[in-house]
Amino acid sequence: MNNFVQLVRNEWMKLLNQKATWIMAAILVLLVIASGVLFKIDDTATGVDAPTGDNWKQELQEQNEQLQKQEVGDIQYPGYRNVEENQYRIENDIKPTSYNAWDFVRQSRVFVALVSLFTIIVAAGITANEFRWGTIKLLLIRPISRSKILFAKYVSVLTYAWAMLVVLFVLSFIVGISLFGLDGMTEVYVYAQDGVYQQADIFSFTVSQYVLSSVELIMMATFAFMIAAVFRNTSLAIGLSIFLMMAGSSIVVFFMNKDWAKYILFANTDLNQFIEGTPMFSGITIGFSITILAVYYIVFMVVSWVFFTKRDVAGA
Amino acid sequence: MSEAVMQLKNVSKTIGKKEIIKGLDFNIYSGEVFGFLGPNGAGKTTTIRMMVGLMKMSDGDIIIKGHSVNEDFKQAICHVGGIVENPEMYPFMSGWKNLVHYSRMMPDITKERIHEVVQLVGLENRIKEKAGKYSLGMRQRLGIAQALLHKPSVLILDEPTNGLDPSGIREIRAYIRKLASEEGVAVIVSSHILSEMEMMCDRIGIIKSGELISIQTVQDALQETEEKEVSIEAVPVDVTMTALKDITGKSVTREQDILTFAVEREKIPGVVSKLVHKGVHIYSINVNRSTLEDKFLDLIGEGSIE
Numbered sequence: 001m002n003n004f005v006q007l008v009r010n011e012w013m014k015l016l017n018q019k020a021t022w023i024m025a026a027i028l029v030l031l032v033i034a035s036g037v038l039f040k041i042d043d044t045a046t047g048v049d050a051p052t053g054d055n056w057k058q059e060l061q062e063q064n065e066q067l068q069k070q071e072v073g074d075i076q077y078p079g080y081r082n083v084e085e086n087q088y089r090i091e092n093d094i095k096p097t098s099y100n101a102w103d104f105v106r107q108s109r110v111f112v113a114l115v116s117l118f119t120i121i122v123a124a125g126i127t128a129n130e131f132r133w134g135t136i137k138l139l140l141i142r143p144i145s146r147s148k149i150l151f152a153k154y155v156s157v158l159t160y161a162w163a164m165l166v167v168l169f170v171l172s173f174i175v176g177i178s179l180f181g182l183d184g185m186t187e188v189y190v191y192a193q194d195g196v197y198q199q200a201d202i203f204s205f206t207v208s209q210y211v212l213s214s215v216e217l218i219m220m221a222t223f224a225f226m227i228a229a230v231f232r233n234t235s236l237a238i239g240l241s242i243f244l245m246m247a248g249s250s251i252v253v254f255f256m257n258k259d260w261a262k263y264i265l266f267a268n269t270d271l272n273q274f275i276e277g278t279p280m281f282s283g284i285t286i287g288f289s290i291t292i293l294a295v296y297y298i299v300f301m302v303v304s305w306v307f308f309t310k311r312d313v314a315g316a
Numbered sequence: 317m318s319e320a321v322m323q324l325k326n327v328s329k330t331i332g333k334k335e336i337i338k339g340l341d342f343n344i345y346s347g348e349v350f351g352f353l354g355p356n357g358a359g360k361t362t363t364i365r366m367m368v369g370l371m372k373m374s375d376g377d378i379i380i381k382g383h384s385v386n387e388d389f390k391q392a393i394c395h396v397g398g399i400v401e402n403p404e405m406y407p408f409m410s411g412w413k414n415l416v417h418y419s420r421m422m423p424d425i426t427k428e429r430i431h432e433v434v435q436l437v438g439l440e441n442r443i444k445e446k447a448g449k450y451s452l453g454m455r456q457r458l459g460i461a462q463a464l465l466h467k468p469s470v471l472i473l474d475e476p477t478n479g480l481d482p483s484g485i486r487e488i489r490a491y492i493r494k495l496a497s498e499e500g501v502a503v504i505v506s507s508h509i510l511s512e513m514e515m516m517c518d519r520i521g522i523i524k525s526g527e528l529i530s531i532q533t534v535q536d537a538l539q540e541t542e543e544k545e546v547s548i549e550a551v552p553v554d555v556t557m558t559a560l561k562d563i564t565g566k567s568v569t570r571e572q573d574i575l576t577f578a579v580e581r582e583k584i585p586g587v588v589s590k591l592v593h594k595g596v597h598i599y600s601i602n603v604n605r606s607t608l609e610d611k612f613l614d615l616i617g618e619g620s621i622e
Contacts (some may be wrong), residue, residue, distance in 0.1 A: 006420035013417065017409045134404030138462065141368040141398060142421040143390040312371040314362075 003144065007152030008159070011126065015160065024118040028164065029171060032108055036175040039104065056095055060086040085190055088197035094188050101176030102187055102202045108172035109213055115168060116217040116245060119161040123221040124237030126153045127308065128228035136313055146309040150229070154304075157221055161214065169210055191276045209272060216269035219293060220245050222300045229304040252280065268292045321346045321395070321469050321502045322367070326376035329362055329526075336362055337526045339376065344504060346469060349496045351517035351534075352506040359526040360506040361401060364474050367504075368398055381469055394422075398472035402479075403459025407448030411439060411458050414447050415465065422466045433461040437491075453484040460491070471495065472504045477512055489516045545604040546584060547576040550596045559594050563587055576604070 015021050064086050089096060127150070130136040140146060176182070187202040224241035228234060244251075248266030255261040262268075262281045268289035273279045320343040329337040337359045344350050352360050365371040367378055369389050378385040383392035405414045415434070419425040434443050437457040442450070447458060456476065463471055476492070477485045493516060495501045507513050513520050514534055522530045550556045553573055560568045560577050564587070568577045579587060581603070591598060 003421070003423075010417050010420050013413060014406060014409070017406070017413065019408070133406065134402060135406060137370060137400040138404065138418065138459075139421075140370055141393060141396065141400070142418070143394045143423070144421055145390070313365065314371060 004148060004152055007144070007149060008156050011153055011156035012159075015122065015126075015156070020121070024121070025164070025167070028111065028114060028118070028168060031114065032111060032168065032171050033175055035108070035111075036104060036172075036179045039099075039107075040179045057090050060090055060096070084197055085192070088190055088199075092199065094190055094199060097183050097187060100180045100187075101173055101182040102189075102206060104176030104180055105169065105172045105206050106209065108168060108176075109209060111168055111172075112165070112210065112213040112217060113245075115161065115164045116220055117242065118164060119157065119217055119221040120224040120241045120245070121238055122160050123157045123225040124228045124241065125234050126157055126228070127225070128232050128234040128237055131232040131313075132234060140313060147305060150305060150308045154222075154225060154301075157225060158218065161217055161221060165210060165214055165217075169207075193274075193276055195278070208275070212271040212275065215271050215293065216245075219265065219269055219296065219300075222297060222304075226300040226304040229308045262288075263292060265292070265296050319346050320344065321381055322504075323379040324363075324367075324376070325379065327363065327366060327373055327378060328375040329359075329366060329371065330374040335526065337366070340523075340528050342521060342528060342531060344470065344502045346502045347496055347500045348518040349492055349503045349505060349516055351513035351520035352504060352523065353508065353510060353513050353520050354523035355508055358523045360508075360523060361474060362526075363523070364398070364400060364472055364504070364506060367472060368396060368400060369393060370400065394466070395469040396472060397463030397466065397468035397470070398474070399456075399459040399463055399476065400472075400474050403455045405447040405450075405455055405458055407446065409447060410445060411443045411447050411450065411454075411461075414458060415443075415462055418462045419465055425465050429465060433464050436464065437461045452479040453481065456480060456484070456488065460488075464495075467499075468501065470502045470504065474506050475508075476505055477507065477509075485512065492516055543578045544581050544584070545576060545578055546587075547574050547602050547604055548591075548598065549574050549600045550591065550598045552596070555594060556591060556596045559591055559596065560587070563590050 064083050067083050067086075088094070130139055139149065185203065188199050189202040189205050190197060190199050191205075192198070220241050223244065224237045227237035227240055231237065244266075248269065252261060252264050252267045255264065262284050267280055268284070270280075271286065271289060274286040274289070322344040324340045324342050327337060327340040328335065340363060352363070354360050362371065366373050367380075367385070369385055369392075373386065377387075378392075380392040381395045383395075385392045405411070406417070409417070412430070412434075415430050419430055431440075434440050437460050439454065439457055439461065442454060447455065450458065456479075460473070460476075463473070471492075473492070476488055480488065489512075492503050492505065496503050496518075505513070505517065517534055520532045520534060521528055522532070548556065548560075551573070553570070553575065557568055557570060557575055560575060564577055564579050566578055568575050570576075584601075584603070588598065588601065
């Protein structure tokens with residue numbers, strides 16, 4: 001086990017010594033800061049005046065009446081344009097909050113796609129680059145099984161993805177606090193699941209959203225890892241994975257009316273659909289999606305392992 | 317001979333329907349430098365890849381220090397250090413970090429040991445520089461350094477002098493000889509350049525189209541009594557020619573101003589001094605093809621060597 005840790009340290013040493021790793025991290029940091037600044041300057045996205053005063057219930061009530069008359073024009077806080085949500089708040093005595101750090105952290109979840117992209121690049125390169133550099137010939141002639149080397153590489157990819165997600169979360173929180181302030185570590189978040197309004201603690205809700213977002217990320221990274229292990233070609237693995245990540249939902253929509261569409265990987269990668277929003281296919285449950293994901297995952301891993309451990313390292 | 321550290325037993329490799337390596341059977345002993353000679357595409361690199369487990373054998377087995385590469389890869393490879401083809405390193409890391417990387421993959425290698433090998437290959441001044449900035453010669457040294465980290469019993473170097481300048485080649489050669497004689501390491505060197513092999517190897521196995529066609533023992537050059545073909549450029553040519561015939565008692569051929577004759581190597585200085593006594597001006601003297609080279613070319617055919 002001890003030399004497994006050493007192998008992961010090796011992979012991290014190689015990652016941290018490559019410029020690309022730092023460039024990717026810098027891009028993420030800059031984009032998060034830039035989006036914060038943008039939201040700060042352009043407050044149409046964040047709303048100026050949420051009804052946070054003592055008579056907020058009354059304000060929300062008036063607003064709902066306006067909304068029901070379809071006179072949307074006067075309302076300045078876009079976060080509170082939903083009649084059912086406002087009703088739920090009034091009934092459950094949950095006072096609205098103005099745009100703050102937590103909202104920014106939730107919005108920064110769009111950058112999980114960027115983290116996916118970077119993780120795909122890392123996952124594709126971590127084995128295929130060894131072939132490209134020729135260093136695979138020095139790597140595999142050690143008293144360590146190929147399976148262990150492959151697994152160490154995979155674990156390094158996962159730790160990279162989680163590290164980037166933590167960076168994203170913490171950075172968004174810091175940028176959020178400094179630009180929009182924080183009402184408190186605890187806050188009640190109101191959201192709709194399949195049309196029904198519910199509440200949750202903002203911290204655990206946001207963390208679970210990030211964790212669920214990482215599911216697609218890990219599936220795509222594992223896919224890229226497999227392609228790289230099979231074809232030993234970084235560009236192919238990156239290209240194919242990014243294409244599928246982009247085209248994923250279109251593929252599902254295209255086959256929407258087929259019986260087997262719900263078995264497509266991309267119909268199941270977004271586990272957030274079971275928490276907030278409406279599932280893509282009626283009748284699929286979170287259990288179903290997890291089963292499908294597990295099947296794909298096992299296939300990806302087994303194929304990677306078979307090709308990496310069984311095939312000869314020939315040619316230049 | 318001493319202990320056989322590596323035994324090849326009927327090692328074969330078939331890719332598709334083509335048999336690339338056909339039943340190799342030979343031993344490598346500790347303290348010797350074994351040359352693996354053959355034209356490009358003869359199967360040298362394939363054999364080396366099978367020795368280090370990069371490729372699987374279709375048939376047969378390789379036993380390293382009593383451990384089968386097929387059955388007990390980890391134990392077998394523990395005793396092997398090597399460079400397969402070019403010494404490829406991580407270009408974005410320093411030479412030092414490259415060595416740390418490989419040291420973590422083998423048991424019990426201390427920092428002191430890494431320092432030791434760096435010193436051994438003479439890279440101490442440049443070890444903190446990125447490997448991408450190294451010349452091929454320096455990369456070759458770094459490659460040897462990583463191969464020696466764990467004090468292997470067998471050192472495999474695939475084309476170790478490839479791309480090196482003459483002084484680099486000489487250094488590597490001296491270094492390989494030293495490892496074999498002082499540390500008792502069995503060194504396997506592959507090449508397609510015969511003259512190079514002759515200078516550093518104790519035995520040379522000649523491989524052609526995947527078959528081992530001959531194993532030759534290289535004589536120590538200084539004690540060699542075999543006849544060598546010598547050509548000499550000297551004036552006046554006629555005087556030289558008659559003198560040579562007298563001295564050697566054999567026929568001398570003339571091609572323009574170059575005279576060629578056969579003589580034992582140990583007698584060459586005597587021949588030269590006699591010529592000088594006769595007032596001949598010698599401009600150049602060359603020992604041509606060795607007997608081994610003749611044999612080698614006979615064995616594999618002149619056209620197929622680079």
